[in-house]
Amino acid sequence: MLKVLKYSFYDLGRSRWSYIYFCFYLALGFVLLFLNNDLSKAIITLMNVIIVLVPLIGTIFGVMYYYNSVEFTELLLAQPIKRRNIFLGQYLGISISLSLSLLLGIGIPFMIYGLLKSAAIFDFFLLLLTGAFLTFIFVALAFNISLRNENKIKGFGYAVLLWLFLAVIYDGIFLMSLMVFEDYPLDKFSLIGTLLNPIDLSRTLILLKLDISALMGYTGAVFKNFFGTSSGMIISIVSLFLWIIFPVFAFVLKARTKDF
Amino acid sequence: MAFLFVFQNAEAKTIDVCKECNSTTIQKGIDKSSAGDTIRIASGIYYEHNILIDKPITVVGIDMPTVDGEEQGGIFSISADGVSLIGLKVINVGVSFTSDFAAVYLSRCSDFTLKNLVLEDLFFGFLIEKSSNGLVEGNKIIGEAKDEYNSGNGIHLWYSNNIKIYNNHIEGVRDGIYLEFADTIDVKRNVSKNNLRYGLHFMFSNNDEYSENIFQNNGAGVAVMFSKHIRMYKNEFRDNWGTASFGLLLKEINDLEVIDNTFSNNTIAISVEGANRVNYRSNTFSSNGWAIKVRGACYSNRFQANEFLNNSFDLSYNSRINDNLFEGNYWSQYSGYDLDRDGVGDVPYRPVKLFSYIVNRTPEAIVLLRSLFIDIIDFSEKVSPVFTPDELKDEKPLMKPL
Amino acid sequence: MIKVEGVKKQFNKNPVLIGLDVEIKEGDVVAILGPNGSGKTTLIKSILGMVVPDSGIITVKGESNRKDSSYRNQIDYLPQIANFPANLKVAELLKMINDIRGGSVREKELIATFGIEPFLNKKLSKLSGGTKQKVNIVLAFMFDSPILILDEPTTGLDPLALIKLKVLIEEEKAKGKTILITSHIMSFVEEVANRIIFLLEGKTYFNGSLEEIKSQTKQADLEHAIATFLEKEYA
DSSP: OOOHHHHHHHHHOHHHHHHHHHHHHHHHHHHHHHHHHHHHHHHHHHHHHHHHHHHHHHHHHHHHHHHHHHHHHHHHHHHSHHHHHHHHHHHHHHHHHHHHHHHHHHHHHHTTTTTSSTTHHHHHHHHHHHHHHHHHHHHHHHHHHHHOOHHHHHHHHHHHHHHHHIIIIIIHHHHHHHTTEEEEEEEEHHHHHHTOOOHHHHHHHHHHHHOOHHHHTTHHHHHHHHHHHHHHHHHHHHHHHHHHHHHHHHHHHHHOOOOO | HHHHHHHHHHHEEEESSTTTSSOSHHHHHHHHHOOOOEEEEOSSSOOOOOEOOOOOOOOEEESSEEOOOTTOOEEEOOOOOSOOOEOOEEEOOOOSSSOOOEEEEEEEBBBEEESSSSEEOOOOEEESSSSSEEEEEEEEEOOOOSSSTTTOOOOESSSOOOEEEEEEEEEESSOOOEEEEESEEEEEEEEEEEEESEEEEEEEEOSSSEEEEEEOOOSSSEEEEEEEEEESSOEEEOOOOOOOOEEEEEEEEEEEESOEEEESSOOOEEEEEEEEEEEEOOOEESHHHHHHEEEOOOOOOOESSSSEOSSSEEEEEEOOOEEEEESOEEEOOOOOOOTOOOOBBOBBBOOOOOOHHHHHGGGGGGGGGTHHHHHHHHHHHSSSSSSTTTTOOBBBBBBOOO | OOEEEEEEETTTTEEEEEEEEEEEEETEEEEEEOOTSHHHHHHHHHHSSSSSSSSEEEEEETTTTTTOGGGGGGEEOOSOOOOOOTTOOOOHHHHHHHHHOOOSSSSHHHHHHHTOOOGGGSSSGGOOHHHHHHHHHHHHHOOSSSEEEEEEEETTTTTTHHHHHHHHHHHHTTTOEEEEEEEOOOHHHHHOOOOOEEEEEEEEEEEEEEHHHHHHOOOHHHHHHHHHHHHHHHO
16 A cells, blocks of 8 residues: 555656645745735634635546546556555545645645744644645545546536535525524534535534634533533544545455446 | 711721631621721631621731631622721631622622632632623633533623723633623723633623733634623733634624734634724734624725734625725735835735635635645635625735834 | 356347357367457456356356455456556556466566567557567466466467467467467467367357367368358358
């Protein structure tokens, strides 16, 4: 697996898309810091951007990489390597390289603007952690889509739809159902609704950091327990891990029986 | 007046209280004294309660002697003018559901001084009724209040006026400082924190000023109700978290000045209900859940030159009518531009978001804060306001913090 | 050496293999022939584990090929369409496969034989079809494994390269290797193979030696023998 990872990584290292992604974040970081000159405000803006953009890029990039590397995959399949390792290796290769682009892309401008001496450093790490989680989750989802669809166009279509659903439509439905059932106690429902969408889940991590004062204004005990103690952070991180593990498991399972 | 003072001084004597002295208890010392005398209490523990001070004397502790009331009732009771109580540690006040036992109780006194006292394990700390012209300074009041019904207030003023409350540290009581029918009170540089209910509580009190105080982690910071002409300068309101928790509550208030205060990390920084002619100027609101939550009718309030930094909601409004002025504030969520480079944004800022309405209606929706979907509906509301007051906007938002 | 028993496979409800039984013994040089869509490549990919049969068992040296991937160490494979990762250079590809698999014995020699040196530093996406096929051949022959599977090895080769390929196959035959070939060039098959498996509509239609197929169809060469089969079937 490590060898596959190494070569996927190597392959991505030469793909211009990795650099475009890296440069995009580099530019975003510099522009935000130039406009604000305030680390913590720039971090908040970045969080909003990352939560939406990282999933989009993760899915599109994941699907694109899969279709572009079918030849590589077939070459590897004839070699004495387990299928699981081939796909896990490629998956890790792309996830790690995307995470690195994110890390370096926004890390460099923030370092230059004095991140290490700033109190916002914890928020910044939370931001990177969330970005990395979302990358791993959405690349895994992308692999699931592309392994199940030979047709590239269809695969891209589903990828965009998936992103649109989780980033926007889900929250719309979520809000509607909250408003329709507002006469009922909803605090459990709203927390479960949050756990079921990885984008909402990462948003929660950020809310815990930035909006805890507002969250504590709500009366529900379950809510209070979730947001008011460290359990919110722990449950969110565990759920994010599950959101990686299940899709990875699903695509490994699919890859076992797929024909090439 | 000066003559009287000198005259009294000439007659004054000092009475010592200690285990080996003629007076072995504070009460005996007081009984032996006459007006103008000083009673010196040596260090040690004195188990006494209901100590009555009924003449103008000065009671001074040397090296902080302890007066232990053994939870029998109130400890000092002052009923004369011109009494000073200085440098004592007063502990174990009795708790009662029928009487308001206090570490120090004053009734109908004027010209009193309560200074450098440490009050612990108390019910009420200073209970001051119908008194005037006093100084309460440098005291430390540490309670362990757990429930509102069987706890008292740190400094409690009732029908009193012209009193200075300076540099006190109050924590763990019901209300840190409570003012009812108390006029021209000056509350300065106090710290009031970890109290069950309010850090400072005003009821029916007018013409008071409080400044440079810190109110932290109380059930709620400061409540000002049914009062007029209050001035609040340079106070800090921090970490007041919880359902219906706020830094400052204004309810049925007229003519207030709220200037140069800092509100940070409160669930609601300022909660306003029926407040008119309030000037909010040069305050900083940072990282609050709601910077300002307006309920009910509020008229002719002015919000100018304030900084709103990273609050979840800058302003929440539950009506469509607006008669208040927002001008020249800095809003960190403002995303406009300044083409003419005069430091003022060229497009107005609308501090009320549609989402704050939704959260008012369906509180659970708060979990959707900062979601893209919410940004989209907020944006469309911004473009064409339907639910939020159309004219509620800051026409001159600042581009940079002050 | 390789045993295929009752293998069935359908793609999107199109049956491709319907109960295929094939046995290939050590030292056999088998040509798998059949019209387009008869399941040749599916059979090869099934042996390689790239296609998962719906039912049936395939064993390589007595071990089921579903259990584990190490049996592929015994197989050198030349795929039909040489698709390579586009971003890699030829030298890198060779290095990578070598790294993953280990133990190439004649890489340099093969590079020289097929004249690939000038292309070593070119990206695979920039190569012509013939050159790609030469790289493909180098990759397949550079390891010395007991089983060799060649899917359309002659595609795109110039006559000189074709001769060199035949020489290579002869050498491997001499070493006693088991070789599986598919090809549309019957003369090539006739030259190298000693057994023919003819697939038709997902089944083994014929399995026997070159001589047997010729005598059975009463034809002088393989091309006509196969044509006879097809005529008989579709007439």
